[in-house]
Amino acid sequence: MEHTLHLTGSLEPRGAWKADRCTIARSLEVIPTRSAFLILREAFYGTTRFADFAARVGISEPVAAARLRELVDQGLLAREDYREPGQRTRQRYRLTEKGAELFPVLVALMQWGDRWLDEHGGPVELRHHGCDERVEVELRCAAGHAVDASELDLVRRRS
Amino acid sequence: MEHTLHLTGSLEPRGAWKADRCTIARSLEVIPTRSAFLILREAFYGTTRFADFAARVGISEPVAAARLRELVDQGLLAREDYREPGQRTRQRYRLTEKGAELFPVLVALMQWGDRWLDEHGGPVELRHHGCDERVEVELRCAAGHAVDASELDLVRRRS
DNA sequence: CGGCATCCTTAGGGATACTG
DNA sequence: CAGTATCCCTAAGGATGCCG
Numbered sequence: 111m112e113h114t115l116h117l118t119g120s121l122e123p124r125g126a127w128k129a130d131r132c133t134i135a136r137s138l139e140v141i142p143t144r145s146a147f148l149i150l151r152e153a154f155y156g157t158t159r160f161a162d163f164a165a166r167v168g169i170s171e172p173v174a175a176a177r178l179r180e181l182v183d184q185g186l187l188a189r190e191d192y193r194e195p196g197q198r199t200r201q202r203y204r205l206t207e208k209g210a211e212l213f214p215v216l217v218a219l220m221q222w223g224d225r226w227l228d229e230h231g232g233p234v235e236l237r238h239h240g241c242d243e244r245v246e247v248e249l250r251c252a253a254g255h256a257v258d259a260s261e262l263d264l265v266r267r268r269s
Numbered sequence: 270m271e272h273t274l275h276l277t278g279s280l281e282p283r284g285a286w287k288a289d290r291c292t293i294a295r296s297l298e299v300i301p302t303r304s305a306f307l308i309l310r311e312a313f314y315g316t317t318r319f320a321d322f323a324a325r326v327g328i329s330e331p332v333a334a335a336r337l338r339e340l341v342d343q344g345l346l347a348r349e350d351y352r353e354p355g356q357r358t359r360q361r362y363r364l365t366e367k368g369a370e371l372f373p374v375l376v377a378l379m380q381w382g383d384r385w386l387d388e389h390g391g392p393v394e395l396r397h398h399g400c401d402e403r404v405e406v407e408l409r410c411a412a413g414h415a416v417d418a419s420e421l422d423l424v425r426r427r428s
Numbered sequence: 429c430g431g432c433a434t435c436c437t438t439a440g441g442g443a444t445a446c447t448g
Numbered sequence: 449c450a451g452t453a454t455c456c457c458t459a460a461g462g463a464t465g466c467c468g
Contacts, residue, residue, distance in 0.1 A: 132379075133386055142460095145460080171431070214377040237410070240420070246410075253400055301440095302440070332442080334450085
């Protein structure tokens with residue numbers, strides 16, 4: 111069984127596209143580290159406070175400070191002041207739309223880990239609110255077909 | 270707009286599940302580095318040879334050797350000898366099923382980078398072979414509904 | 429509470445040269 | 449062709465302590 115893509119036409123020879131435009135590589139420059147991924151995980155789980163990020167991700171506060179600053183600089187998190195009635199002003203970090211759209215990446219990592227790295231299929235699962243059915247990431251084409259990885263063509267974008 | 274999940278029932282307080290069982294964290298222990306991700310990208314693109322991995326990922330050969338060994342040790346790639354008729358024996362690296370199932374992770378990273386990190390939506394795209402429609406990763410529940418990130422419950426797995 | 433300063437250790441990675 | 453050996457540099461991250 112071959113696990114590679116169909117490479118069509120002008121994508122080969124490979125000089126046809128520059129490695130520095132690869133958007134997988136670019137994404138990994140924005141989220142280069144394990145701690146960055148796990149801080150995003152916490153943000154999806156609803157964590158907003160500095161000390162909670164450090165504690166729940168399991169990293170030291172200096173590292174948490176560095177990662178949070180980088181994620182804010184990249185526009186994935188927004189740092190904002192807020193004040194609950196009768197309380198002092200606090201800070202919190204919230205996902206921006208740009209950050210929130212990374213959700214499928216985290217779900218895909220979780221799904222793979224659930225299958226290959228845990229005896230019991232992982233500690234938690236995602237369900238469709240209301241419907242209550244299990245949720246998974248999948249590949250699907252614009253015509254609505256579920257797509258297997260063996261049915262893919264990789265082509266240069268039609269600009 | 271809130272970009273967090275619905276956390277239901279016993280997932281809170283958070284001590285209810287152990288951070289070391291998080292399968293996102295576990296996956297990132299298996300593929301911890303940018304170079305590991307990009308070697309997998311190359312494997313999907315059909316690269317099989319040592320020197321090609323190093324050159325196409327843009328890493329030095331010592332680093333390529335270390336990453337390839339780790340990926341083989343983790344069972345994502347298989348190293349095998351092969352011989353074409355009339356040629357000497359060569360080595361190649363091929364994706365295992367375990368490695369191949371990481372494909373949605375890479376597609377999700379590419380899709381996010383296409384949207385947020387490239388002026389023109391990315392250099393390449395995936396199309397459904399035959400059908401020729403564009404392919405994307407999406408969240409979908411077992412009942413067949415496309416699921417928005419705002420419609421998710423996170424629950425402990427029913428074991 | 430939400431950090432920063434300092435010091436330390438380890439891991440990632442480049443360059444160059446060499447080997448079976 | 450498919451790597452290893454060596455050397456060096458930088459980044460990631462922990463521990464401790466301090467600050468507004």
